[in-house]
Amino acid sequence: GAVVSQHPSWVICKSGTSVKIECRSLDFQATTMFWYRQFPKQSLMLMATSNEGSKATYEQGVEKDKFLINHASLTLSTLTVTSAHPEDSSFYICSASSAGVYEQYFGPGTRLTVT
Amino acid sequence: AQSVTQLGSHVSVSEGALVLLRCNYSSSVPPYLFWYVQYPNQGLQLLLKYTSAATLVKGINGFEAEFKKSETSFHLTKPSAHMSDAAEYFCAVSTSYGKLTFGQGTILTVHP
Numbered sequence A: 001g002a003v004v005s006q007h008p009s010w011v012i013c014k015s016g017t018s019v020k021i022e023c024r025s026l027d028f029q030a031t032t033m034f035w036y037r038q039f040p041k042q043s044l045m046l047m048a049t050s051n052e053g054s055k056a057t058y059e060q061g062v063e064k065d066k067f068l069i070n071h072a073s074l075t076l077s078t079l080t081v082t083s084a085h086p087e088d089s090s091f092y093i094c095s096a097s098s099a100g101v102y103e104q105y106f107g108p109g110t111r112l113t114v115t
Numbered sequence B: 001a002q003s004v005t006q007l008g009s010h011v012s013v014s015e016g017a018l019v020l021l022r023c024n025y026s027s028s029v030p031p032y033l034f035w036y037v038q039y040p041n042q043g044l045q046l047l048l049k050y051t052s053a054a055t056l057v058k059g060i061n062g063f064e065a066e067f068k069k070s071e072t073s074f075h076l077t078k079p080s081a082h083m084s085d086a087a088e089y090f091c092a093v094s095t096s097y098g099k100l101t102f103g104q105g106t107i108l109t110v111h112p
Helices: none
Strands: A004-007 A010-013 A019-025 A032-038 A044-051 A067-073 A076-081 A090-097 A110-114 B002-007 B010-014 B019-027 B032-038 B044-050 B056-058 B064-068 B073-078 B087-094 B100-102 B106-111
Touching: A004 A090, A010 A019, A019 A032, A019 A090, A019 A110, A032 A067, A032 A076, A044 A067, A044 B100, A076 A090, B002 B087, B002 B100, B010 B019, B019 B032, B019 B087, B019 B106, B032 B064, B032 B073, B044 B056, B044 B064, B044 B073, B073 B087
Parallel strands: A010 A110, B010 B106
Antiparallel strands: A004 A019, A019 A076, A032 A044, A032 A090, A067 A076, A090 A110, B002 B019, B019 B073, B032 B044, B032 B087, B056 B064, B064 B073, B087 B100, B087 B106
16 A cells, blocks of 8 residues: 555656656545655755645745646645756655655656756 | 764675664654665665654564664664665654655665
8 A cells, every 4th residue: 555656757858848747646645745856876855845735835945936836636746847957857756645644655756857 | 853864875785794774863853763765766665664662663674773762863774684685775754744854875785
């Protein structure tokens, strides 16, 4: 149980375009979803926290207009990287948790390369 | 505020040797503590977690960790390393608010 999927697993886009990454909880209701970014040889950095039906809460230094997060249902959250630039190239990982549950379940990650 | 420090960004052991990965945490409230493993280009897999029950926690793949409040530590051990244990390991701390703070990660190399 507690499976989280991400789509796509990898994506290449051109500079200036937008790309959407989906995060789904397959067998539980995810009241909260988290988005992380991981640069090569670095740890995971939390970008934002989203609760179903509410606006996402972004960490300091993360541009909310650039990284659009939508959590419209209890099983789906999306991260849209707008006007992507090469410096946005990274590994993006989502996680999900249920109400009252402290544990987060992680997706397999999405490798974004901006050319 | 909460933070995690993993001592040693790289640890190298021989196959069959003891694995010890160090983690110290800082938290203003009683913490939940986690160890995750990450293989290249993959997400995180939970190895074990401490949730204020038993201080010695057993996880998957023969790993265990001991919560020591007096030392604010949660070190990960495995008695005998296997080649398949080679990966990156992350210690993380969470409060009841659910946000996870990760350590810098420790890359474990296992030599035959």
